[in-house]
Amino acid sequence: MKNLYRPIESVIEDIKAETPNIATYRFRPKEPISFAAGQFVELTVPGVGEAPFTPSSNPNVTDTIEITIMSVGTVTEALTKMKVGDTVGLRGPYGNGYNMADFEGKEILIMGGGVGLAPLRSLILALFDDVEKYKKISIRYGARTPGDIIYKELLPEWAKMKNTEVLQTIDQPHPDWKGTVGVVTVLLDDLPLLTTVDVGKLPFNPETAVACVCGPPIMLKFVNVALLDKGFKPENIYHSMERNMSCGLGKCGHCMMGEFYICKDGPVMTAAQIAEFDDPF
Amino acid sequence: MGGDRPDVLGGPRSASQEKSYTPFQARGLARMKEVFIGSENLLKLIGRWAKGHRVYVPVTFDIMNNEDTPDYDLVKDEVPETMKLDGAAPAHSAKPFIFYPREVVANYPSSDAEALVEAPSTIVVGPRGCDVRGLAKFDKVYWSTKHFTEEYDDPFVIEKRENTYIVSIECTAAKETCFCTMVGGKPYATEGFDLNLAPLGTGFIVTVGSDKGETLLSDSDDLLREVTSEHKSERDRNRASVTEAVDRQNAQFAVDQPYDKRDLAASEDAWAYVTQNCVGCGACNRVCPTCTCFLLVDQRAKGGYERSRNWDTCLSIGYARTGGGGNSRPALAQRLENRLRCKFEYSRDRYSLVTCTGCGRCIDACMGNIDMRESIKHVVTEKAKA
Ligand SMILES: Cc1cc2nc3c(=O)[nH]c(=O)nc-3n(C[C@H](O)[C@H](O)[C@H](O)COP(=O)(O)OP(=O)(O)OC[C@H]3O[C@@H](n4cnc5c(N)ncnc54)[C@H](O)[C@@H]3O)c2cc1C
Ligand code: SF4
Ligand code: SF4
Ligand code: FES
Numbered sequence: 297m298k299n300l301y302r303p304i305e306s307v308i309e310d311i312k313a314e315t316p317n318i319a320t321y322r323f324r325p326k327e328p329i330s331f332a333a334g335q336f337v338e339l340t341v342p343g344v345g346e347a348p349f350t351p352s353s354n355p356n357v358t359d360t361i362e363i364t365i366m367s368v369g370t371v372t373e374a375l376t377k378m379k380v381g382d383t384v385g386l387r388g389p390y391g392n393g394y395n396m397a398d399f400e401g402k403e404i405l406i407m408g409g410g411v412g413l414a415p416l417r418s419l420i421l422a423l424f425d426d427v428e429k430y431k432k433i434s435i436r437y438g439a440r441t442p443g444d445i446i447y448k449e450l451l452p453e454w455a456k457m458k459n460t461e462v463l464q465t466i467d468q469p470h471p472d473w474k475g476t477v478g479v480v481t482v483l484l485d486d487l488p489l490l491t492t493v494d495v496g497k498l499p500f501n502p503e504t505a506v507a508c509v510c511g512p513p514i515m516l517k518f519v520n521v522a523l524l525d526k527g528f529k530p531e532n533i534y535h536s537m538e539r540n541m542s543c544g545l546g547k548c549g550h551c552m553m554g555e556f557y558i559c560k561d562g563p564v565m566t567a568a569q570i571a572e573f574d575d576p577f
Numbered sequence: 578m579g580g581d582r583p584d585v586l587g588g589p590r591s592a593s594q595e596k597s598y599t600p601f602q603a604r605g606l607a608r609m610k611e612v613f614i615g616s617e618n619l620l621k622l623i624g625r626w627a628k629g630h631r632v633y634v635p636v637t638f639d640i641m642n643n644e645d646t647p648d649y650d651l652v653k654d655e656v657p658e659t660m661k662l663d664g665a666a667p668a669h670s671a672k673p674f675i676f677y678p679r680e681v682v683a684n685y686p687s688s689d690a691e692a693l694v695e696a697p698s699t700i701v702v703g704p705r706g707c708d709v710r711g712l713a714k715f716d717k718v719y720w721s722t723k724h725f726t727e728e729y730d731d732p733f734v735i736e737k738r739e740n741t742y743i744v745s746i747e748c749t750a751a752k753e754t755c756f757c758t759m760v761g762g763k764p765y766a767t768e769g770f771d772l773n774l775a776p777l778g779t780g781f782i783v784t785v786g787s788d789k790g791e792t793l794l795s796d797s798d799d800l801l802r803e804v805t806s807e808h809k810s811e812r813d814r815n816r817a818s819v820t821e822a823v824d825r826q827n828a829q830f831a832v833d834q835p836y837d838k839r840d841l842a843a844s845e846d847a848w849a850y851v852t853q854n855c856v857g858c859g860a861c862n863r864v865c866p867t868c869t870c871f872l873l874v875d876q877r878a879k880g881g882y883e884r885s886r887n888w889d890t891c892l893s894i895g896y897a898r899t900g901g902g903g904n905s906r907p908a909l910a911q912r913l914e915n916r917l918r919c920k921f922e923y924s925r926d927r928y929s930l931v932t933c934t935g936c937g938r939c940i941d942a943c944m945g946n947i948d949m950r951e952s953i954k955h956v957v958t959e960k961a962k963a
Pocket of ligand 2: 854855856857858859860861862892939942943944945946947
């Protein structure tokens with residue numbers, strides 16, 4: 297029986313600063329870890345503890361894993377003290393991931409807020425590997441200030457991909473920012489309420505389009521309401537749920553939400569699955 | 578949801594529900610074998626077991642005025658005189674024997690999983706019907722491939738389960754806080770044990786519940802006798818009288834109006850009311866035979882680092898806190914609500930188990946005198962009014 301709790305030694309190969317408190321780390325685990333877009337891993341900072349993260353690298357690359365991490369507390373701060381060549385631990389992958397077979401032939405709306413774009417990057421890269429299969433990929437990203445934007449060099453590259461558009465906003469006006477201003481839901485303004493217009497004229501057919509959302513809880517809450525208002529089907533809205541997690545294995549209980557274990561039934565949950573909860577986010 | 582309702586306190590259980598409650602797999606025994614053992618011979622038998630296994634028995638401790646509540650102690654050279662096999666349940670359930678309060682589960686950077694698992698052959702004499710039922714939750718959570726779900730097997734709990742013999746004992750008395758019969762249980766185990774002892778005036782009926790249990794009797798034919806119909810009727814009388822006593826002491830907590838498990842989704846006010854005296858200490862979680870939750874903690878250790886698994890409590894504020902200060906259950910009332918709904922609703926949805934076994938230990942342990950029978954009655958009644 298394998299030991300579920302033992303982390304796999306992984307060497308930090310590269311660290312790239314994204315913002316003052318977010319960096320993308322590339323790890324090389326001693327045993328390859330292959331994951332599906334949306335699944336997560338537990339990262340160990342030796343002697344400090346573990347925290348769950350969704351890799352931001354392409355799931356089709358298995359010898360290294362990249363994770364984009366915001367420093368917010370004990371484990372993530374300890375990680376900022378580590379250098380290229382140091383060893384951390386990884387175990388996983390855990391959770392369900394996106395059912396990408398279901399996305400084929402559809403329009404895909406990807407909504408990220410802040411560091412929430414990081415988990416979506418592995419999905420975006422996986423989609424790009426088969427870009428022909430999807431009708432449209434629309435990436436909509438909100439950050440607080442221009443300084444908080446992650447993947448600054450990648451976003452323009454993504455916009456050049458076939459069938460792909462990238463829309464961005466920042467929360468407050470800023471001298472360095474010429475683009476859209478407002479919280480991330482303003483990026484849904486081109487989708488009026490379904491009842492008022494002819495579906496054929498919309499950038500999306502909300503009846504069939506898929507939305508993948510990741511960001512802070514407050515963002516999920518408002519984006520969920522907005523997407524439902526605009527006619528998206530609850531079963532086509534995929535949220536990345538954040539819960540406290542210790543084991544990632546469906547045992548420790550920390551991630552429970554009613555009868556769901558977010559680490560097993562999630563972290564990707566559809567709006568339909570969580571509809572029974574008053575405040576799931 | 579008519580047929581779906583009797584999950585919570587006091588409701589009648591339909592025949593179909595009784596049947597669907599099968600936490601343990603049949604263990605290959607066509608019919609449970611029964612023998613009689615005299616009291617003196619049982620002492621000898623326990624003595625024999627102690628030569629090859631760690632044997633724990635309930636003993637009374639003469640501390641405070643608590644001498645009536647036994648707790649487990651290790652049998653060393655001889656069976657202690659203070660052993661108490663009859664009466665009501667021991668202070669602790671069988672949980673600590675298969676799920677240690679703290680256990681090192683990994684060493685890293687390098688680790689050998691096998692070497693870490695500590696599971697000496699152990700015989701626990703004394704778990705009650707409620708305690709045996711409680712083990713079903715552990716099997717579901719930690720040993721789930723046994724139940725054909727996709728979860729992962731946990732070597733630490735599984736090896737202890739495999740190397741632990743459960744010798745259950747039928748209750749001959751109930752504590753004031755016992756309510757097993759309100760949650761679909763009985764004051765005696767009907768399945769899930771290796772051996773079961775029914776205390777009689779002159780000895781015990783021993784029921785064999787598994788092949789593993791049978792091995793505990795294999796070299797002791799000299800100590801065993803045939804069970805007589807008098808023995809059986811004495812057992813039946815005891816079962817009936819304890820069942821009746823438990824029913825009687827809980828009549829006041831039954832909820833009259835029709836209700837189902839969703840009726841625990843009561844208002845914030847209803848839950849705040851029952852939480853008034855809770856201080857969030859987590860004693861209820863720790864003594865509970867079905868609280869399976871834990872926290873992994875990493876520390877420096879010789880030659881590297883170690884990861885331990887520690888009992889955790891869902892009543893603590895940090896339990897659901899997420900990075901950056903979020904918390905899905907910031908209020909204590911939300912956390913107590915979560916604990917009780919986990920027992921009656923979430924575990925049922927998830928594992929088809931009502932995971933309150935009615936052992937009453939959370940009531941015994943609570944410094945705030947919170948009695949979950951009253952709590953459930955209050956929230957169900959308030960929900961019905963709303
Ligand atoms: C599926 C998933 C994917 C994620 N992906 C990403 C990602 O790609 N990038 C990213 O940046 N973040 C991601 N996160 C969030 C990330 O896991 C958290 O930011 C991280 O756990 C913070 O860990 P920390 O130790 O630094 O923070 P802390 O706030 O120090 O601690 C985190 C946890 O430890 C507990 N804790 C801390 N102090 C105490 C205390 N005193 N008492 C009790 N408990 C305490 C808290 O309950 C908290 O949940 C993801 C989260 C999930 C669930
Ligand atoms: S034992 Fe009582 S006071 Fe302690 S957490 Fe449980 S209900 Fe609250
Ligand atoms: S919730 Fe209380 S009464 Fe029910 S099994 Fe747990 S400790 Fe026993
Ligand atoms: S993180 Fe432990 S059960 Fe989900």
